[in-house]
Amino acid sequence: xxxxxxxxVEKAKKGDHKAFEVLxxxxxxxxxSVIARTxxxxxxxxxxxxxxxxxxxxxxxxxxxxxxxYTWLYRIAVNTAKNWALSADRGVxxxxxxxxxxxxxxxxxxxxxxxxxxxxxxELIAAxxxxxxxxxxxMREAIELxxxxxxxxxxxxxxMECPIxxxxxxIFRGRQEIVDRMSxxxxxxxxxxxxx
Amino acid sequence: xxxxxxxxxxFLDGELEPIIVAPVTGHLLKCDSCCxxxxxxxxxxxxxRERCLLPDPEGLTRSVMLAITNEKTLGNPGVAAHRxxxxxxxxxxxxxxxxxxxxxxxxx
Ligand SMILES: [Zn+2]
Numbered sequence: 001x002x003x004x005x006x007x008x009v010e011k012a013k014k015g016d017h018k019a020f021e022v023l024x025x026x027x028x029x030x031x032x033s034v035i036a037r038t039x040x041x042x043x044x045x046x047x048x049x050x051x052x053x054x055x056x057x058x059x060x061x062x063x064x065x066x067x068x069x070y071t072w073l074y075r076i077a078v079n080t081a082k083n084w085a086l087s088a089d090r091g092v093x094x095x096x097x098x099x100x101x102x103x104x105x106x107x108x109x110x111x112x113x114x115x116x117x118x119x120x121x122x123e124l125i126a127a128x129x130x131x132x133x134x135x136x137x138x139m140r141e142a143i144e145l146x147x148x149x150x151x152x153x154x155x156x157x158x159x160m161e162c163p164i165x166x167x168x169x170x171i172f173r174g175r176q177e178i179v180d181r182m183s184x185x186x187x188x189x190x191x192x193x194x195x196x
Numbered sequence: 197x198x199x200x201x202x203x204x205x206x207f208l209d210g211e212l213e214p215i216i217v218a219p220v221t222g223h224l225l226k227c228d229s230c231c232x233x234x235x236x237x238x239x240x241x242x243x244x245r246e247r248c249l250l251p252d253p254e255g256l257t258r259s260v261m262l263a264i265t266n267e268k269t270l271g272n273p274g275v276a277a278h279r280x281x282x283x284x285x286x287x288x289x290x291x292x293x294x295x296x297x298x299x300x301x302x303x304x
Contacts, residue, residue, distance in 0.1 A: 002210035003217040011225075017261060018225050024257050025235045026208060029242030032250045046256055053260045054267075128243055146209065147244035153211045172205035175240045185249070 005069040013060055020060075024053055027070060031077045038081035052080040124185055131181035139174030146171055197223050201233050208237055 001009075011019035032049045039045050056076050063072055132140060138160070145151045145159060153171075157164045197219050206212050207220050224230050235253050243249050250256060 003214060004207055004210065004212060004221045007218065007221045016225075017264060020264065021257060021261050022221075022224050022231065022234065024260050025231055025253075026238055028235075028253060028256055028260075029238050029248070029250055030245070032256075033242050033246035033248040036246075036248055042251055046251060049250070050256060050260050050263070054263050057260075057264050124249060125247060128247070128249075132244075143244060147241055153206075153209070168206050168211065169202060171209070172202040172237075175205055175237050176201070178240045178243075179236045 001065055001068045006065065009060070009063065009065065009069055012057075013063075020057060023069070027073055028053070030070070031073060034074060034077040035081040038078075038085050044084075048080050048084055049077075052077045055080065127182055127185060128178070131178045134181060135174050135177055139170045139177070142167055142170035143174040199223075199227060199230055201230070201237075204230050204233050205237050208234065208241060 005023070008019045008023050012023065028049060031052055032045055035048045035052065036045045039048060052073070056073050059076070063069070132143075135143070142156055142160065145156045146153075151159070153164050153167045156167045160167065200220075203212065203216065203220050204224070207224070212220055224234065232254070235257065239249060239253055
């Protein structure tokens with residue numbers, strides 16, 4: 001587990017709500033992405049993301065740090081989405097179904113739904129692609145190596161033949177430029193326009 | 197420490213140098229501006245990975261935190277009806293699901 005997550009989890013366990021809020025901010029987009037693989041409705045994704053974090057908060061005292069915090073949270077998100085899909089599609093009371101069955105059945109029901117179609121409308125994808133395309137090559141390359149290929153800063157530094165500090169700066173400036181270019185869609189505290 | 201959004205981006209990636217992990221984390225706990233920056237940068241991160249954006253991240257954070265605060269105040273069990281109540285009535289952690297638990301693997 002990352003050292004920062006460890007600090008935040010320990011504080012949250014002791015009742016520090018702000019520490020849990022930072023974890024929510026850090027991971028809510030990724031949790032929503034996981035849920036959107038199973039659930040197609042945008043507002044439902046938001047509700048279930050909220051539900052997953054509330055479950056995580058309640059289960060936190062039992063989290064012993066044997067896996068990374070995100071791995072643990074990821075499992076809660078997958079189960080939240082699958083249980084919802086099962087109850088919605090089959091009218092089966094969740095408590096009556098073993099989680100492994102939920103896993104099997106729900107994957108047959110829903111995995112063909114792509115988040116792209118539902119969460120991020122065509123115009124948003126276009127804006128995102130345009131924002132990415134508009135970045136300086138070094139920034140785009142650094143961000144893609146990090147976010148798409150999952151490379152560490154150290155690996156990126158080796159690939160791009162530059163210091164790690166430069167990698168960190170390129171990734172930050174690239175992300176910030178995307179935020180700026182997409183400000184119409186990504187304003188803090190603002191919904192992303194009317195529901196589809 | 198003062199606001200440094202580049203360090204917030206590195207925090208998001210789990211790439212802070214060990215010596216600055218505690219100061220940056222401590223700063224985030226006190227600074228609303230850096231917290232909002234964290235949400236913005238995290239949105240770009242998940243958009244890059246999954247081409248997926250939350251409609252209202254700030255609203256979501258607020259609802260989660262409100263639900264947790266209300267629960268503490270009211271002692272309301274609320275959501276999470278499943279996966280609870282084993283013996284002592286404590287909430288089960290996902291690691292305790294048993295050998296055949298969820299098969300999907302987190303990509304991290
Ligand atoms: Zn700050």
